[in-house]
Amino acid sequence: MNITSHDVMIIERALKTAMNVDPEQARIRDYQEVLAKMRESANHSLLAGGSMVSEELDGLRYDYDDSSDLM
Numbered sequence: 001m002n003i004t005s006h007d008v009m010i011i012e013r014a015l016k017t018a019m020n021v022d023p024e025q026a027r028i029r030d031y032q033e034v035l036a037k038m039r040e041s042a043n044h045s046l047l048a049g050g051s052m053v054s055e056e057l058d059g060l061r062y063d064y065d066d067s068s069d070l071m
Helices: 005-021 025-047 051-057
Strands: none
Touching: 005 025
């Protein structure tokens, strides 16, 4: 599953809203924990220079050799 930075922003906003609305402290701590993990993961990805994204997109590569004029 590919999660974009836009998706992360939406999830963070939803968690913050849930923390403000939910009266139960145990669930608020759960929301805070997930939010902290997401921020840590995002910071790690930024420090790694985006290598996580390039690994996900790493797939087949085609080398188009334009040597048709040699025939």
